[in-house]
Amino acid sequence: MRLTWPFIGRSGELASVGAALSTPGGSGVLICGQAGVGKSRLMREALTAADARGWVTRRTAGSSSALSIPLGAFTAWAPSDVGDSVSLVRGVLNALTAPNPPAPVVIGIDDIDLFDDLSSFVVHQIVQQRLAKVAITVRSGDMVPTAVQEILKAGEFDRVTVAPLSADDSTALVTGALGGRVDPVTVRQLWELTRGNVFYLQHIVEQAVADGGLVVEDGWWRWSGEPVVPSGLADLIESRIGALPDEVGTVVDVLSVAEPLELAVLERITAPAAVEEAESRSLISLQPAGSGIEARIAHPLYGQVRQRRAPRSRLRRLRGLVAAELAAAAPESDDVRVVVRRATLELDSDGDPDPELLVNAAHGAVWLGDLQLADRIAQAAVRAGAGVEPNLIRGHAMSWLGRGEDAEAVLAGIDTVQLSDRNRARLAFHRASNMLWALTDPARAKGIIDEASDVTARDARPYIDAFLTVYWFAMDRPAQALTTAQNLELSDIPVVGAELAWALAQINADAGRTSAAVDVAEAGYAVAVRSLDAPHMIFNIADAHVSALVFAGRVSKAREVADRARRQAADLPGVAPLLGAAVAGRAALGAGDLGEACRLLHQAVEGLSGPHPLGWGYRYRLPYATALAMRGLTDEASAVIAPLAESPRPFRLLDFERTLAAAWVSAGQGAVSEAIGSLEAVAARCREAGRFAEEVTALQTAAQFGDRTSAERLDALTSLVEGPRVGLVSRLATAAQDADPAELATLSHEFEQMGDQIAAVDAAALGARAYRRSDKKGSALVCSARASALADTCGGLRTVALRLGADEMPLTERESEIAMLIGEGLSNRAVAERLTLSQRTVESHIYRAMSKTGTSSRAELAALFPRRRRAR
Structure with missing residues (x-):
């Protein structure tokens, strides 16, 4: 199946080629790169751009079939009535470089190494006589023929190197070609298989679509089964690899099943001379790694093709050789990666795996974030008679994978009689945690831990108390959680300490105890x-860490924490990259970077809602909806949070964040008083629960929407909440209450300096309105212009204050609110129901608003508040 592939990720290279072709006195450009990276496509795009500028463009390519034909590359331009070579060459040069009417000429040349001598001579003459610009593609690493070297010496060529596409650009390319969203796991598989080689990527994707291996499920393109290398592409790769001596083939095959390997290890398994030959043929690459040299196969598909052709018995034998060599080189190594590699190789080798090695490797695979591999290794350990431990690992891994029922079956099947007190308590923790988070049954989770608590010895009690702390946190009872955790030390319970740290960090963050939250997060x-059991919990901790810093007003630090988490996530398989994106998206939202926030949170929500609909998928819908509503995309925001009402979850209700998202939607739709009322109500609930930082943010948002009643409470909160935010918000509420435009203008700059761009915009917009009411039009224009400029940097911000700050219409807040709602398309009755007013009251406000604005109809008044733009 042929797809249409967009031109993506090459804007810099295209600009460089265009500049080289436009440089006076230059001969042209040499476009270099590995086979398949897109050199020819770049040249074609450059010729298209030149054609659009009025240049005459030519394009030709060498081929094996035309190599024996004189002027075979330029047959299309050869005169038919000329017999001698000199006249023939002159005729070709004239046809190529002397168009009628005259115009500058650029000639694109592919595969110049397959030009016959006379065709090479024509190019040499064009360059030497400066008859036209020339763009030549050359494959990196290949020997450059003498004739081509002479052409390059005859002119002055710029060099543009085309590298493989980045992972992000590869994703954009596949998404553009398929015309829809691509599952992040599928994207990662494609990247690991093709490593930015466009030619390989196109062949694999097109064949997979044609064969039904790449299909649309729930609006996402996903692999159905494992990625397959098309036979035609495999044949092409084999031809590029060429016929190999047995020793060299062994080098490639060893790396295909066990890369990367230290060079010394590879040479011991194979032979130094064979390794050298494989490197000289560009089949493997040697790269510095720590204090040594690491060998890798030159491209993943080389290994795929070799494995496809090799007998399984040969590959199993080679894996056994590598595993034995790794064991001999470091028999006592506790390097997690080495242990996991040894076990993985032994599983698929002709040897008998060691049970102890398998248990250690299963722990290691969890630590590395490869939960599927951890489950596989643990299953092998169970079969090898490794005891209870591998089943504990399996249950833990399956729970994180969202396979709660499977996890419960494995954990409940463990015979507790043979367990120590600590392992019995640890088992109870894992069962209860799985029941709470994966199976969403808090009552059964509490029952499991209560039953275990009755028979747990004192020295194993930390596991019980750790779960109870997490449980009370999940039940939104932070005071009980803190009481339960009083005697716990994170380091005493390494297996579950990370989950405990997440709960305590979030509780302290919500309360405004920033220092405590940060300390717990770092611990x-x-x-x-x-710990060998808590890789993904790092991202839960980072999420709480970001919350603490954003609540406090340490926004730049929050983005640093999020960026660090995202970098860590990039090295882990499975959902980890999505979690890293989610945390970074929340930090971007806190900074007012709405474009980045929407991009990252959209990616996270779509990827996490399938396997974890009531967990991460649920949690990150809320900030995503808030970001959309801040951009005025209220319909889209409503659609994002609508599923939450259909599938309520029985833990961590996220009352504050749900209310905040809904308030931004309501305010964006024009129901500002409704939004303020809901924010005041959630602020009261936060106050009662001791979540004072959340209370500050709720009251801040209400103040930005126009509320003028919270100054006294915010002043009291300055002594309860850490960080610069609460002081600025207290001043904002006071300035809004006092209608102090100068203070509002000052606060805009201070919010910007703190890193909260949204608050900076709204403070300036509120200042503009206050100045306008004081009839200080010049100062109002300054504030209004500042608000608009800041909003532009936020990526499409549209707030109530921004709209009203730029509005010079003489309306009251209620009149403006009603006008905005009818601008959204609501009937008078719908407006009355939305604002809990009588229809007659609404009609009276509309009449007065029409009188003040000089409009003669309801439709004209609505036109003053046009409906918000929709996402495309």
Whole structure:
């Protein structure tokens, strides 16, 4: 199946080629790169751009079939009535470089190494006589023929190197070609298989679509089964690899099943001379790694093709050789990656795996974030008679994978009689945690832990109390959680300490105890790094860490924390990259970077809602909806949070964040008083629960929407909440209450300096309105212009204050609110129901608004508040 592939990720290279062709006195450009990276496509795009500028463009390519034909590359331009070579060459040069009417000429040349001598001579003459510009593609690493070297010496060529596409550009390319969203796991598989080689990527995707291996499920393109290398592409790769001596083939095959390998290890398994030959043929690459040299196969598809052709018995034998060599080189190594590699190789080798190695490797695979591999290795450990431990690992891994029922079956099947007190308590923790989070049954989770608590010895009690702390946190009872955690030390319970750290960090963040939240988060990271059971919990901790910093007003620090988490996630398989994107998206939202926030949170929500609809998928819908509503995309925001009402979850209700998202939607639709009322109500609930930082943010948002009643409470909160935000918000509420435009203008700059661009916009917009009411039009224009300029940097921000700050219409807040709602398309009755007013009252406000604005109809008044733009 042929797809239409967009031109993506090459804007810099295209500009460089265009500049080289436009440079006076230059001969043209040499476009270099590995086979398949897109050199020819870049040249074609450059010729198209030149044609659009009025240049005459020519394009030709060498071929094996035309190599024996004189002037075979330029047959299309050869005169038919000329017999001698000199006249023939002159005729070709004239046809190529002397168009009628005259115009500058650029000639694109592919595969110049397959030009016959006379065709090469024509190019040499064009360059030497400067008859036209020339763009030549050359494959990196290949020997450049003498004739081509002479052409390059005859002129002055710029060099543009085309690298493989980045992972992000590869994703954009596949998404553009398929015309729809691509599952992040599928994207990662494609990237790992093709490594930015456009030619390989196109062949694999097109064949997969044609064969039904790449299909649309729930609006996403996903692999059905494992990625397959098309036979035609495999044949082409084999031809590029060429016929190999047995020793060289062994080098490639060893790396295909066990890359990367230290060079010394590879040479011991094969032979140094064979390794050298494989490198000289560009089949493998050698790269510095620590204090040594690491060998890898030159491209993943080389290994795929070799494995496809090799007998399974040969590959199993080679894996056994590598595993034995790794064991001999470092028999006591506790390097997690080495242990996991040894076990993985042994599983698919002709040897008998060691049970102890398998258990250690299963722990290691969890630590590395490869939960599927951890389950596979743990299953092998169970079969090898490794005891209870591998089933504990399996249950833990399956729970994180969203396979709660499977996890419960494995964990409930463990015979507790043979367990120590600590392992019995640890089992109870894992069962209860799985029941709470994966199976969403808090009552059964509490029952499991209560039953275990009755028979748990004192020295194993930390596991019980750790779960109860997490449980009370999940039930939104932070005071009980803190009481339960009083005697716990994170380092005493390494397996579950990271989850405990997440709960405590979030509780302290919500309360405004920033220092405590940060300290717990940092301690939690340390526990997670030491533990072999808590890789993904790092991102939960980071989420709480970001919350604490954003609540406090340390926005730039929050983005640093999020960026670090995202970098860590990039190295882990499965959903980890989505979690990293989600945390970074929340930090971007806190900074007012709405474009980035929407991009990252959209990616996270779509990828996490399938496997974790009531967990991460649910949690990150809320900030995503808030970001959309801030951009005025209220219909889209409503659609994002609509599924939450259909599938309520029985833990961590996220009352504050749900209310915040809904308030932004309501305010964006014009129901500002409704939004303020809901924010005041959630602020009261936060106050009662001791979540004072959330209370500050709720009252801040209400103030930005126009509320003028919270100054006294915010002043009291300055002594309860850490960080610069609460002080600025207290001043904002006071300035809004006092209608102090100068203070509002000052606060806009201070919010910007703190990093909250949204608040900076709204403070300036509120200042503009206050100045206008004081009849200080010049100052109002300054504030209004500042608000608009800041909003542009936020990526499409549209707030109530921004709209009203730029509005010079003489309306009251209620009149403006009603006019905005009818601008949204609501009938008078719908407006009355929305604002809890009588229809007659609404009609009276509309009449007065029409009188003040000089409009003669309801439709004209509505036109003053046009409906918000919709996402495309």
